[in-house]
Amino acid sequence: MARLSKPQLLSLVTVAINEAGWRFLYLSDAHPFELQIYSDVETYRVRAYIWNITHGGGSQRPANEYRIQITGVEQFVWLDEGKTLILGWSDDFHVFAAWDFNYHDSTLGSSPSLQIHQSTLESAYTDGFAVHEKGNQELAIAFRPAFLVDYIRSLESLHAFGQYQSDLNLLGAVAHDPYAPNDAEIAITDIQRQTTIRSVRQSLRSSNFRARVLSAYDHKCAFCGVQLNLVQAAHILPVSHEAGTDETFNGIASCYLHHAAYDRALITFDETYHIHVNETQIAELMNLNRGGGADQFREALHQIIALPADKALRPHVGYIEIANDLRGWGL
Ligand SMILES: [Zn+2]
Numbered sequence: 001m002a003r004l005s006k007p008q009l010l011s012l013v014t015v016a017i018n019e020a021g022w023r024f025l026y027l028s029d030a031h032p033f034e035l036q037i038y039s040d041v042e043t044y045r046v047r048a049y050i051w052n053i054t055h056g057g058g059s060q061r062p063a064n065e066y067r068i069q070i071t072g073v074e075q076f077v078w079l080d081e082g083k084t085l086i087l088g089w090s091d092d093f094h095v096f097a098a099w100d101f102n103y104h105d106s107t108l109g110s111s112p113s114l115q116i117h118q119s120t121l122e123s124a125y126t127d128g129f130a131v132h133e134k135g136n137q138e139l140a141i142a143f144r145p146a147f148l149v150d151y152i153r154s155l156e157s158l159h160a161f162g163q164y165q166s167d168l169n170l171l172g173a174v175a176h177d178p179y180a181p182n183d184a185e186i187a188i189t190d191i192q193r194q195t196t197i198r199s200v201r202q203s204l205r206s207s208n209f210r211a212r213v214l215s216a217y218d219h220k221c222a223f224c225g226v227q228l229n230l231v232q233a234a235h236i237l238p239v240s241h242e243a244g245t246d247e248t249f250n251g252i253a254s255c256y257l258h259h260a261a262y263d264r265a266l267i268t269f270d271e272t273y274h275i276h277v278n279e280t281q282i283a284e285l286m287n288l289n290r291g292g293g294a295d296q297f298r299e300a301l302h303q304i305i306a307l308p309a310d311k312a313l314r315p316h317v318g319y320i321e322i323a324n325d326l327r328g329w330g331l
Pocket of ligand 1 (some may be wrong): 222223224226254256257258
């Protein structure tokens with residue numbers, strides 16, 4: 001598999017940040033990279049060391065061992081009041097791996113490398129997230145790009161699971177199937193680790209939903225057809241509603257503009273998938289001198305939403321009806 005250059009590795013990091021709905025600023029594009037990443041409510045300064053993950057190679061190394069070979073760095077330097085990431089990228093499995101700074105804070109020896117098992121990379125590829133306890137309580141973590149921001153937010157708590165075997169087993173079970181362990185099973189006594197398990201579960205559920213919906217719609221907005229990586233997975237019936245679920249047929253791919261318009265009941269679609277514009281709302285906005293762009297807005301819309309080829313993945317009629325009622329449409 002290809003070995004990526006440092007700019008290519010940086011690009012993988014920044015794309016993952018954007019795909020999670022976060023933004024970033026470059027503070028240093030020399031390695032180690034430094035970024036300010038932010039959402040509407042949170043921000044972190046991040047220092048990222050990153051290398052390609054390669055097979056251990058040679059007959060002296062275990063056959064299932066993958067590793068990063070540390071080059072150009074004599075010692076990892078902690079970023080005060082920020083997050084320090086030690087990352088690898090596996091182009092074989094399309095996952096990141098991350099090691100715990102606390103176990104690698106002294107001067108590195110000659111030809112230093114950090115290891116992770118092939119099985120952990122494979123599990124991260126299939127499940128989205130996987131952990132590997134290295135025998136000394138150090139936890140190496142592997143995950144798909146969709147989990148990178150969640151990893152950055154909780155990395156201290158995540159790596160600390162290496163010291164608590166039963167909680168680590170539970171984290172592994174949630175990673176393997178985020179729909180399996182129920183609320184009672186994850187109600188462990190340590191509140192911080194419980195919170196971390198809940199957020200891993202939520203993250204895996206939503207990234208799973210997002211991946212399924214975007215794939216079903218070919219990464220195109222169902223309302224207007226735009227791609228350009230500006231497309232999100234919107235819930236038809238919100239998950240905050242008791243009947244809302246993460247099934248693909250409760251989702252629709254939508255660009256940012258039409259997602260907001262759908263959630264605000266400026267547009268919708270009915271049980272025959274025809275799109276409707278809320279002309280009452282537009283007239284009210286016109287009266288407030290806020291109706292600019294209404295004609296272009298109408299013109300950009302399809303007559304009927306674009307639908308997945310697989311009928312089982314199309315929006316469920318029952319969900320469409322309830323959602324339209326809840327959003328005040330008298331269709
Ligand atoms: Zn759109």
